[in-house]
Amino acid sequence: MSKEMSGAAMIVEALKDQGVDTVFGYPGGAVLPIYDAIFQQNFVKHVLVRQEGGAAHAAEGYARSTGKVGVLLVTSGPGATNTVTGLTDALMDSIPLVCITGQVPTHLIGSDAFQECDTVGITRHCTKHNYLVRSVEDLPRILHEAFYVASSGRPGPVVIDVPKDVQFALGKYSQPKNIQHKTYRPRLKPELDKIRQAVKMMAKAKRPVFYTGGGVINSGPVASTLLRELAELTGFPVTSTLMGLGAYPASGKNWLGMLGMHGTYEANNAMHGCDLMIAVGSRFDDRITGRLDAFSPGSKKIHIDIDPSSINKNVKVDLGIVGDCAHALEDMARLWRSEGMQADKLALAAWWKQIDHWREKKSLAYKPSKTTIKPQHAVQRLYELTKGRDTYITTEVGQHQMWAAQYYHFQEPNRWMTSGGLGTMGYGLPAAIGAQMAHPKALVVDIAGDASILMNIQEMSTAKQYRLPVKIFILNNQYMGMVRQWQELLHGGRYAESYTDSLPDFVKLAQAYGAHGIRCSDPADLDRAIQEMIDTPNAVIFDCVVEGQENCFPMIPSGKAHNDMILADLSDDAGIDIGAVIDEKGKALV
């Protein structure tokens, strides 16, 4: 049955039919008909952000914490361009978004009209796909197709640019049927022969490691369950990228911790020393591999990914398997059982012994202090005091993000929202708002830095309007900490523009936004203060004043290999001359 209605009404109807209950957005001239349609119904709730960039990150937080598509609605011109960072962020981290943008009426396109911009042109490079809707007849198909494209295969952001006359025009709406895209049909089921080959390689392996990534999270909770099952079956160690944390529980006995630039000593050395690497939904990003020509030199590599272009992109693998992680892991576990495969127990025992030896380095140890709060300690205490709860963690970008990844131990998927690929400062607060909208009763904490939080601080106003009890836990060192750390390592400690003079009084800032402000600088008072934050029923800004010049360790310096890590120096107060560790070539890298 198809009903006649306006383009604007179709958009709201399609959102309902796609099961969208929450839209993040900001009105403007070119989307007024859609806002009018939203006004006249009660199914789709609109969350008014304070800047369109906030809408994009909020939709990301919503999507990542639910597994559903995040939706945002913005006007033409500056409304659309303000979403570009969030769209790029979602593209890099494979987050499903549908972004509906208003556009000037069709007959004005190309005339440099007020608030006109070439939205599809600008967003072509930062979306998985985008559409300019030229006629209301195309609108229902494009709307449903957009949700299909955003959420299937490797997920990503999709923009639908809708001129104002198309929003007014009347047309026939049709409900989503079995969407079969003309050309886009990602492969979900892997080739069984290749799985068989993989399982054989696994049974022969003497020093195996699972290297898992955000693809396991994107594949849905069942993929995480299957990963746990397969790790249990084989007894292989598991490490994960930043984006994949939570797929395998941090309390699991096979867990090595995160790998990569700020990964643990045992995880990186296991990657370097393994004879079989099983990459699942991870993409050999440069933060992971370190120096490419010295990356895991002695191993055979299996790579499971839904995106064929990820395979052999940065690292040449021995067996590439295209398919969805859950399907592949399920097939692997099934074949492992049905073919009666056994891991090489003797070799594996020796491998675990080696790993335990690496663990003895205690690479996450840091110098405790009785006088100042160590940022690592703050995250540890936050974890200890919140671990029994229904908790979602978001972060901004920088040192605090790495400390959150290292010291907050995730047990479940979809609990960890961070900007990995793009590294977007200002992501955490709007993402927390998105996650809190999806999980009103949960404890949502944005572990933030004092610099990052100011990038989207205006969203406090959104939190106030919707009474969202988000907790902003600022590790305040008055520096752009990661910038300062790199300046220490690479530029002779000349801290160009990385010290933040004139920070706001965060307690008063909280009060200005109708939230509760807490400041804590005494380690002895930290637990009480964190408890106060947890027990506060509305939004909180927690100004956690931490050691100013703490560095984030362990670290693989730029241009170095996994077995060339530097660890925190716990004995010598003068510290280590890390600057000397990085060579000229490494300095040119990011």
Next chain:
Amino acid sequence: MNAPSPAPAPPPSPYSSALGKSNSESHTLSVLVDNEPGVLARVVGLFSGRGYNIESLTVAEVAHGEHVSRITIVTAGPPEAIEQISHQLERIVPVHKVTDLTVTGRAIERELAMVKVRGKGENRADALRLADAFRARVVDATVESFIFELTGSPKKIDEFVELMRPIGLVEFSRTGIAAITRGPEMM
């Protein structure tokens, strides 16, 4: 200070980045796409955005009813980069199919050129004789000029153009390569 001990020789690396020195090859890709607005921009943008080369590009609709266009791209790079280009093209939503005709190995590649030559007397006779040898047709003539139309491999067109240069080459326009596989099968 002791002299630093010599660094151990790095193991031979199996990784793509270390293969950067490997030979650059020229490949011809055939790409079937939905002929919708912006599709060419997507393809071209992919090449510029990821730093790939385009040596030649041709595009035209080949199925009017279904609005399917065929893009022929000649690109150059090491084999692993070419493989990556194919996969990246396949990721573009309105792309139906990507075939590397250089890998399938049985493709015919042709280009059309129009070559304007100016001259008098003996030069005119020379130009006509050479055109005949290259099976180029005269599509326009004045008392002091010819325009030749010629199809063939890019190499043949290069050669013809070079021969015309001393005779009085004015300008030329070429289409870029169109390519198709031999035999009865579709790409």
